[in-house]
Amino acid sequence: MTRTDDGNEEEQMGKIERTETEWRELLSPEQYSVLREAATERPWAGQYVDAHDDGTYTCAGCGAELFDSNTKFESGSGWPSFSEAKVADVVELVVDRSHGMIRTEARCQRCGSHLGHVFDDGPTSTGQRFCMNSVALGFVPVVLGWR
Ligand code: FE
Numbered sequence: 093m094t095r096t097d098d099g100n101e102e103e104q105m106g107k108i109e110r111t112e113t114e115w116r117e118l119l120s121p122e123q124y125s126v127l128r129e130a131a132t133e134r135p136w137a138g139q140y141v142d143a144h145d146d147g148t149y150t151c152a153g154c155g156a157e158l159f160d161s162n163t164k165f166e167s168g169s170g171w172p173s174f175s176e177a178k179v180a181d182v183v184e185l186v187v188d189r190s191h192g193m194i195r196t197e198a199r200c201q202r203c204g205s206h207l208g209h210v211f212d213d214g215p216t217s218t219g220q221r222f223c224m225n226s227v228a229l230g231f232v233p234v235v236l237g238w239r
Contacts (some may be wrong), residue, residue, distance in 0.1 A: 108154045108203040126225045127153050127205035135170025138226025147233040153205035158182055165215060171208065171223050175216040185210055198222060
């Protein structure tokens with residue numbers, strides 16, 4: 093891992109930096125294309141679209157805790173959807189002008205990986221719909237009695 097003079101500051105913010113070689117070793121090809129190249133998985137294909145277990149969804153790139161299962165809702169979009177991030181600022185929002193659209197891209201604040209997009213048509217009080225790729229997520233189920 094390379095470290096610049098700004099390394100200490102980055103470290104304090106909990107940022108994770110990896111080289112492209114390290115990312116390719118860490119991730120599956122499908123994960124790499126989504127997390128590092130901002131691809132989108134096919135709708136209804138991801139393993140978490142219809143998941144209902146209690147737990148925490150994490151970043152597949154670094155393990156950061158991103159979403160609580162109790163904010164997951166049925167969006168009908170074919171991608172796992174959440175009304176809000178688990179902790180403020182853990183998901184970074186970036187303007188995305190690719191594919192002839194202006195969208196809001198969601199990235200992991202800690203490792204910079206692409207997660208999906210955020211839309212302002214959510215059905216809950218937050219008004220937000222975090223439309224995520226399953227391959228960008230991990231899941232840590234609640235252990236009974238630990239919540
Ligand atoms: Fe991450």
